[in-house]
Amino acid sequence: MGRKLLTEHINVEGIETFDVYRKHGGYASVEKALKTMSPEEVVEEVKTSGLRGRGGAGFPTGMKWSFLAKPEGKPRYLVCNADESEPGTFKDRYLMEKLPHLLVEGMITSSYALGCRTSYIYIRGELMYILRILEKAIAEAYANGFLGENILGSGYSLDLHVHPGGGAYICGEETALLESLEGKRGNPRNKPPFPAVWGLYGSPTVVNNVESIATVPWIITNTAAEYAKIGVGRSTGTKLISAGGNINKPGVYEIELGVPVEEFIYSDEYCGGIWKGRDMKAVIAGGSSVPILPKDLILKTAAGEDRLMTYESLSDGGFATGTMLGSGGFFVMDDQTCIVRHTWTLARFYHHESCGQCSPCREGTGWLEKVLHRIEYGHGHMHDIDLLVSVAKQIEGNTICPLGDAAAWPVAAAVRHFREEFEWHVKHPEQATSPGAVFNKNASVLA
Amino acid sequence: MDQPAEKKEVQFSEGALAEIRRYMSHYPADRQKSALLPILHIAQAEFGGWISPEAMDKVAEILNIQPIEVYEVATFYTMFNLKPVGKHVLEVCRTGPCMLRGSDQLIQHLENKLGCAVGETSADGNFTLKTVECLASCGTGPMLQVREQYYENLDAASADQLLEDLKASTVKKPWEENY
Numbered sequence: 001m002g003r004k005l006l007t008e009h010i011n012v013e014g015i016e017t018f019d020v021y022r023k024h025g026g027y028a029s030v031e032k033a034l035k036t037m038s039p040e041e042v043v044e045e046v047k048t049s050g051l052r053g054r055g056g057a058g059f060p061t062g063m064k065w066s067f068l069a070k071p072e073g074k075p076r077y078l079v080c081n082a083d084e085s086e087p088g089t090f091k092d093r094y095l096m097e098k099l100p101h102l103l104v105e106g107m108i109t110s111s112y113a114l115g116c117r118t119s120y121i122y123i124r125g126e127l128m129y130i131l132r133i134l135e136k137a138i139a140e141a142y143a144n145g146f147l148g149e150n151i152l153g154s155g156y157s158l159d160l161h162v163h164p165g166g167g168a169y170i171c172g173e174e175t176a177l178l179e180s181l182e183g184k185r186g187n188p189r190n191k192p193p194f195p196a197v198w199g200l201y202g203s204p205t206v207v208n209n210v211e212s213i214a215t216v217p218w219i220i221t222n223t224a225a226e227y228a229k230i231g232v233g234r235s236t237g238t239k240l241i242s243a244g245g246n247i248n249k250p251g252v253y254e255i256e257l258g259v260p261v262e263e264f265i266y267s268d269e270y271c272g273g274i275w276k277g278r279d280m281k282a283v284i285a286g287g288s289s290v291p292i293l294p295k296d297l298i299l300k301t302a303a304g305e306d307r308l309m310t311y312e313s314l315s316d317g318g319f320a321t322g323t324m325l326g327s328g329g330f331f332v333m334d335d336q337t338c339i340v341r342h343t344w345t346l347a348r349f350y351h352h353e354s355c356g357q358c359s360p361c362r363e364g365t366g367w368l369e370k371v372l373h374r375i376e377y378g379h380g381h382m383h384d385i386d387l388l389v390s391v392a393k394q395i396e397g398n399t400i401c402p403l404g405d406a407a408a409w410p411v412a413a414a415v416r417h418f419r420e421e422f423e424w425h426v427k428h429p430e431q432a433t434s435p436g437a438v439f440n441k442n443a444s445v446l447a
Numbered sequence: 448m449d450q451p452a453e454k455k456e457v458q459f460s461e462g463a464l465a466e467i468r469r470y471m472s473h474y475p476a477d478r479q480k481s482a483l484l485p486i487l488h489i490a491q492a493e494f495g496g497w498i499s500p501e502a503m504d505k506v507a508e509i510l511n512i513q514p515i516e517v518y519e520v521a522t523f524y525t526m527f528n529l530k531p532v533g534k535h536v537l538e539v540c541r542t543g544p545c546m547l548r549g550s551d552q553l554i555q556h557l558e559n560k561l562g563c564a565v566g567e568t569s570a571d572g573n574f575t576l577k578t579v580e581c582l583a584s585c586g587t588g589p590m591l592q593v594r595e596q597y598y599e600n601l602d603a604a605s606a607d608q609l610l611e612d613l614k615a616s617t618v619k620k621p622w623e624e625n626y
Contacts, residue, residue, distance in 0.1 A: 124583070129597070166524025244588070331547065342546065346543050349543070
């Protein structure tokens with residue numbers, strides 16, 4: 001059993017209330033930071049821990065904090081990105097629902113480190129029931145002197161609010177999120193300037209994922225040195241993985257970084273193997289935007305070693321063979337999964353969610369969806385397969401924000417690894433009457 | 448040519464106004480437009496599950512901004528219904544992970560059961576059927592959302608039961624619930 005830093009007390013009855021959370025060591029990081037540490041020391045501690053952003057990009061959190069501009073006379077803001085919308089990813093929802101005070105505690109300690117007087121949790125609008133849970137936790141924190149004026153007599157004051165979005169995946173991109181928080185359409189901003197210089201209301205702002213902020217209390221309470229002992233190499237600490245798809249035990253698992261992928265999929269401690277006694281066909285390891293990998297490549301690295309659940313091992317060899325740890329949205333496809341249909345659903349998602357600001361993304365995602373639809377429904381031509389790759393290439397790297405890349409990568413990777421399945425769909429238009437018909441590599445017939 | 452229909456003034460209830468004021472207090476005095484999304488959610492709950500042009504005009508008046516600033520936001524975000532809907536809006540997730548767990552079949556079942564296609568309202572006015580993209584419920588699909596409630600791990604039998612339960616229920620506004 002791996003160590004649990006975030007979820008150790010997740011099943012304690014009443015842990016969502018202030019009193020029970022406090023009895024289990026809750027808010028110790030606020031006490032320690034405000035009474036014994038300077039803000040700079042808290043930033044340094046997070047830097048030393050090696051914590052990397054848990055929203056997907058994996059950028060070192062402490063370094064991001066140290067970029068924050070500190071102009072005189074201007075407020076600074078911390079905004080928690082709780083707009084979890086990446087297909088396959090549901091870890092933040094679970095964490096906020098079960099342990100709302102952990103996020104509140106993380107927001108207070110982090111806000112102190114960054115010198116913020118007002119902070120926001122931007123939560124996706126669909127999760128309104130979790131907004132109520134968080135608001136209740138925040139009210140309890142105010143009532144117990146952990147929020148508001150002069151927290152614990154330290155002289156530090158903080159207001160914390162939850163802000164609901166309106167249903168737009170693009171608002172998970174940090175500058176689109178800030179636009180949305182300002183009451184506008186969620187169109188990503190051109191960068192630079194980055195939010196650390198020009199963020200919310202034109203003030204210096206840090207935007208961090210829920211899991212990143214929820215990890216800060218453990219680091220401050222138990223020290224960065226202890227945190228850095230966990231994990232492998234530059235992948236320190238633990239990570240929440242949300243496992244879904246065709247497995248026996250879908251759910252959210254906290255793993256120590258470095259667990260072998262094979263163990264994660266097949267052991268009873270985690271996913272419990274493939275459902276219905278089937279074989280595994282492919283895995284998307286870090287949320288829908290990261291490249292899909294067939295069974296052999298997800299279990300072994302390019303060098304033939306066991307692939308590990310770390311930032312480095314999952315991306316070894318670049319996108320040709322590797323994938324990414326990303327957001328930890330891990331979903332498994334069994335041998336009955338139609339890769340063409342699955343890729344089409346993801347292309348449809350990105351087309352729907354494109355904000356429309358950049359032409360390559362606005363038009364290109366629509367092309368991808370249309371071409372995939374006609375292949376899936378038996379109207380495709382062989383040249384359509386290369387057309388998919390061509391369109392994906394023309395989107396990638398040509399947009400203001402990474403949504404274009406996120407739309408292009410899954411399609412390009414699906415064609416790269418499962419080209420014969422796409423060809424089979426084109427060659428068997430009669431199967432158009434069976435959407436989702438599955439290519440069986442061994443029998444070359446419908447499975 | 449049709450003449451534009453005369454706009455009717457709409458009014459928020461005291462409960463809704465209290466909720467609006469609470470949200471407005473979260474943002475700096477000169478940044479009140481930030482409250483726009485929260486207020487649109489309140490408007491949708493207040494006025495029968497959708498937001499009319501009159502409701503948007505009222506929101507603009509409250510925030511002291513131009514109506515166009517409300518229209519451009521309300522049309523961007525998928526959660527806001529800009530046409531009348533049934534008593535309950537069923538929002539079925541259809542993205543990849545839910546598809547792997549059977550969302551295609553669930554959507555087809557609901558279309559048959561309700562006698563209406565996705566995007567339409569059942570003849571009895573009880574249900575509007577919508578599909579949505581990823582609701583962060585990938586480990587518990589197939590699923591659907593009705594207002595603020597998630598219904599997960601659905602199959603034909605549990606979906607049928609849900610429809611019966613919803614038909615018999617009354618629709619409360621969030622600020623009337625005891626959270």
